[in-house]
Amino acid sequence: MIWETFDTYEALSERGAAIFLDAIREYPRIVLGLPTGRTPVGMYDRVVAECSREYRCFSEVTTFNLDEYAGIERDHPGSYYAFMRQHLFDHVDIDPSRTNIPNGSAPDLKAECVRYEELIATAGGLGLTFLGLGRNGHIGFNEPGTPFNTRTRVVELHESTRTANADPFGGYVPTHAMTMGIGTILESSRIVLLVSGTGKENAIERLRSGKVSTDFPASALWTHPDVRVVISTAI
Ligand code: GLP
Numbered sequence: 001m002i003w004e005t006f007d008t009y010e011a012l013s014e015r016g017a018a019i020f021l022d023a024i025r026e027y028p029r030i031v032l033g034l035p036t037g038r039t040p041v042g043m044y045d046r047v048v049a050e051c052s053r054e055y056r057c058f059s060e061v062t063t064f065n066l067d068e069y070a071g072i073e074r075d076h077p078g079s080y081y082a083f084m085r086q087h088l089f090d091h092v093d094i095d096p097s098r099t100n101i102p103n104g105s106a107p108d109l110k111a112e113c114v115r116y117e118e119l120i121a122t123a124g125g126l127g128l129t130f131l132g133l134g135r136n137g138h139i140g141f142n143e144p145g146t147p148f149n150t151r152t153r154v155v156e157l158h159e160s161t162r163t164a165n166a167d168p169f170g171g172y173v174p175t176h177a178m179t180m181g182i183g184t185i186l187e188s189s190r191i192v193l194l195v196s197g198t199g200k201e202n203a204i205e206r207l208r209s210g211k212v213s214t215d216f217p218a219s220a221l222w223t224h225p226d227v228r229v230v231i232s233t234a235i
Helices: 010-024 041-051 081-088 109-122 158-164 182-186 201-208 215-222
Strands: 001-006 033-034 062-065 066-071 128-132 153-156 175-178 190-194 227-232
Touching: 001 010, 010 033, 010 041, 010 128, 010 153, 010 190, 010 227, 041 081, 066 081, 081 128, 109 153, 128 153, 182 215, 190 215, 215 227
Parallel strands: 001 227, 033 062, 033 128, 128 190, 190 227
Antiparallel strands: 066 175, 153 175
């Protein structure tokens, strides 16, 4: 695990964008795993700005988002589908048919999760996956206690996670979500964990300790051979 710490959120975002852009330039057919949340917004802004100057930046890139809320329509302002359109997809030359997000309004959510795993496999697996870090150590929506061999599935959200993510909902936050499992994430060839935001000091220290435990989902990353942790202690 390689650790990079930056003084500002801007510097973290610059670094994330550099890793992102280098990866798609080096291998234009890359399969990316992508996060939502406040942390990656600055990275996406910079990727969008850079790609607006380039011809065919995203044309062969395939993406899979980590997670999505269950029981809401795609055009709900709190959906991760809406988030991704707002922050990335609507501003770059990505082929919409190459963007994948679990469908939170699918009639059969379990079948949707199976379909999602199959899509990742058919695409050749994840090449580079960016993650954010929840205050309780969650990655994607894999809350504490999640076994490390889990696949994409429906999960119940912790109250603390629902509170932390309440902003775009203006009231009722879904109780469930679909998330790639920790096993799914660990199969990505490379992983970059982006960490910023208040109240994550304890989570950072637990990760840094190197103690691997299902009580702290992000600690699963210690079992992966190619992980970079990019941190900004200030937001
Ligand atoms: C949500 C997402 C996670 C994300 C986390 C941290 O729970 N499902 O994938 O990592 O938020 O978000 P933030 O960057 O806003 O702290």
